[in-house]
Amino acid sequence: MIHIENILQKSVSEAFKNLYNTEIEPKNLKFQPTRKEFEGSHTLTCFEFAKKAGKAPDAIGNDLGNYLLKNCLNISKFNVVKGFLNVSISNEYLINFSLFSNAKTNFDFEKNGEKVMVEYSSPNTNKPLHLGHLRNNFLGFAMANVFRANGFEVIKANLINDRGIHICKSMLAYLKFGNNETPDSSGLKGDKLVGKYYVEFEKQLKLEKAILISNGNSEEEADKKVSLMQDAQKMLLAWENGDTKVLALWNKMNNWVYEGFNSTYKSIGVSFDKFYYESNTYLLGKEMVEEGISNGIFYQKEDKSVWIDLTAEGLDHKLVLRSDGTSVYITQDMGTADLKYKEFGINKSIYVVGNEQDYHFNVLFLILKKMGKPYASGLHHLSYGMVDLPSGKMKSREGTVVDADDLVQEMKDEAQKQTTELGKIDGFSADEAEKLYENIGLAALKYYLIKVDPKKRMLFNPAESIDFHGYTGPFIQYTHARICAILRKSNELSISTNVSFESLVLENCERNIITQILLLDKTIKQAAEEYSPSVIANYVYEVAKTYNSFYAELSIFQEKDAQKVAFRVLLSCLTGKVIKYCLEIIGIESPEKM
Numbered sequence: 001m002i003h004i005e006n007i008l009q010k011s012v013s014e015a016f017k018n019l020y021n022t023e024i025e026p027k028n029l030k031f032q033p034t035r036k037e038f039e040g041s042h043t044l045t046c047f048e049f050a051k052k053a054g055k056a057p058d059a060i061g062n063d064l065g066n067y068l069l070k071n072c073l074n075i076s077k078f079n080v081v082k083g084f085l086n087v088s089i090s091n092e093y094l095i096n097f098s099l100f101s102n103a104k105t106n107f108d109f110e111k112n113g114e115k116v117m118v119e120y121s122s123p124n125t126n127k128p129l130h131l132g133h134l135r136n137n138f139l140g141f142a143m144a145n146v147f148r149a150n151g152f153e154v155i156k157a158n159l160i161n162d163r164g165i166h167i168c169k170s171m172l173a174y175l176k177f178g179n180n181e182t183p184d185s186s187g188l189k190g191d192k193l194v195g196k197y198y199v200e201f202e203k204q205l206k207l208e209k210a211i212l213i214s215n216g217n218s219e220e221e222a223d224k225k226v227s228l229m230q231d232a233q234k235m236l237l238a239w240e241n242g243d244t245k246v247l248a249l250w251n252k253m254n255n256w257v258y259e260g261f262n263s264t265y266k267s268i269g270v271s272f273d274k275f276y277y278e279s280n281t282y283l284l285g286k287e288m289v290e291e292g293i294s295n296g297i298f299y300q301k302e303d304k305s306v307w308i309d310l311t312a313e314g315l316d317h318k319l320v321l322r323s324d325g326t327s328v329y330i331t332q333d334m335g336t337a338d339l340k341y342k343e344f345g346i347n348k349s350i351y352v353v354g355n356e357q358d359y360h361f362n363v364l365f366l367i368l369k370k371m372g373k374p375y376a377s378g379l380h381h382l383s384y385g386m387v388d389l390p391s392g393k394m395k396s397r398e399g400t401v402v403d404a405d406d407l408v409q410e411m412k413d414e415a416q417k418q419t420t421e422l423g424k425i426d427g428f429s430a431d432e433a434e435k436l437y438e439n440i441g442l443a444a445l446k447y448y449l450i451k452v453d454p455k456k457r458m459l460f461n462p463a464e465s466i467d468f469h470g471y472t473g474p475f476i477q478y479t480h481a482r483i484c485a486i487l488r489k490s491n492e493l494s495i496s497t498n499v500s501f502e503s504l505v506l507e508n509c510e511r512n513i514i515t516q517i518l519l520l521d522k523t524i525k526q527a528a529e530e531y532s533p534s535v536i537a538n539y540v541y542e543v544a545k546t547y548n549s550f551y552a553e554l555s556i557f558q559e560k561d562a563q564k565v566a567f568r569v570l571l572s573c574l575t576g577k578v579i580k581y582c583l584e585i586i587g588i589e590s591p592e593k594m
Contacts, residue, residue, distance in 0.1 A: 012024075044084070107577075146533055169201040177197070268442065281339055350531065385454070497570050
């Protein structure tokens with residue numbers, strides 16, 4: 001079925017040619033949803049055409065509206081408000097669209113032959129996942145689903161930051177203060193045990209620095225003399241030189257962390273197709289540095305450190321290799337980018353990383369472009385804002401973070417409390433109730449973190465995220481469950497939907513739902529174009545809210561007209577499919593009973 005927006009664009013393009021002898025490409029005619037205070041479903045702004053048509057915007061709107069009424073059977077009426085043309089879609093088109101869409105088994109676009117890799121999570125193996133990681137994981141997983149829905153072949157990747165000075169801090173603290181404890185002996189998940197020693201390192205570092213300052217050293221002198229930091233630097237150098245004892249400790253502690261990570265990933269419902277490890281890719285980056293030196297892209301200083309001059313691009317000189325030969329973040333990211341392309345031949349590579357790394361990715365992309373890499377133009381940094389709590393900013397090194405596992409459990413407990421109080425588990429078995437609490441808790445958490453535009457810094461308030469009547473994931477889930485109950489009752493009553501709807505006249509609230517569903521394709525495209533799953537999160541909320549208005553205004557099973565009953569059941573079924581599809585894209589399950 002040809003989408004109404006394409007029909008409108010083609011018809012208005014023909015109108016300009018026939019009325020004003022003016023050629024306007026259909027794709028340049030942008031229709032927007034009509035504002036709720038005006039009648040209509042699609043709106044065209046006429047101001048930009050005043051010069052070509054030689055008329056005032058209101059006159060153009062009336063000319064176009066009358067042309068559409070005469071020549072486009074899918075338009076039933078129009079109105080013009082201050083240069084804006086609002087058109088109403090005919091009953092026949094809306095009904096046929098609903099029947100056509102309801103028959104579809106998948107709303108994804110056709111495969112486009114392009115590959116995209118979405119890299120997200122990218123944790124450090126010196127601490128467990130926290131609230132900030134949750135936003136990263138939820139955005140990345142949803143973004144992968146958005147591109148899949150747009151017809152791309154998607155590879156979900158996780159680059160593990162398993163080497164570097166920060167990793168050595170945990171290792172050194174464990175060596176000095178750990179007394180050989182293990183996850184089993186301590187009763188801690190492996191990632192939490194290792195994170196404990198990262199915090200301990202920073203604590204001991206502060207103590208040592210304070211002693212140096214109390215002995216008459218300046219703060220700058222103390223920073224240089226702190227032995228703990230010097231030992232960590234020595235450990236990093238030993239790691240890069242293949243010291244067997246250091247590597248053995250590194251492997252042991254990293255394996256503890258991976259077990260912890262995998263448990264968390266499973267509990268939050270995210271997954272990956274490919275894992276990369278910086279311990280493998282940093283050497284590839286070093287090879288690229290050598291390539292860049294030979295090509296004159298990089299230059300070497302007297303101390304043997306390697307740099308690139310980006311002043312012409314408005315930046316500065318950037319270090320790509322230290323004087324002692326050890327790599328920096330940019331080195332390993334160069335190697336990883338190259339490896340991704342060689343392995344998968346991807347057209348796009350999306351990095352889901354917080355906005356504190358904006359400069360880093362700007363530099364990385366410029367370097368790869370200067371090196372003439374064929375994939376450089378397809379790189380995109382999905383930069384997102386940090387997550388704050390009512391109590392303030394989190395700090396890993398001080399141990400003032402909201403642990404991901406603890407937060408997920410807290411959300412599940414809150415879901416259980418509210419669901420039980422509202423009496424929404426009548427007839428559930430213990431296992432069904434437990435699954436429901438988990439679904440609702442995760443939906444509350446995911447939706448709250450995804451519904452905000454990724455670029456914006458956000459404040460997470462757990463108390464606001466679970467509300468069955470608010471702007472939340474559980475509200476949308478409850479709407480889906482309500483629709484499933486309607487469909488079950490329809491089956492119990494043996495209501496036939498195999499009827500003719502030729503004479504059916506839609507009520508406004510029915511038209512409103514269909515008009516919302518008409519926007520699905522556009523919304524899916526927009527989410528990919530803007531790299532923002534929040535577009536879909538906000539769209540599905542509007543669909544759920546519009547359906548609830550319909551449910552409150554019109555009866556389904558007490559309606560006397562069998563034709564209306566049948567259509568309302570079909571419309572409910574279609575709405576349920578759309579809600580489930582959108583929630584699936586953003587990683588949220590749709591319970592059939594709540």
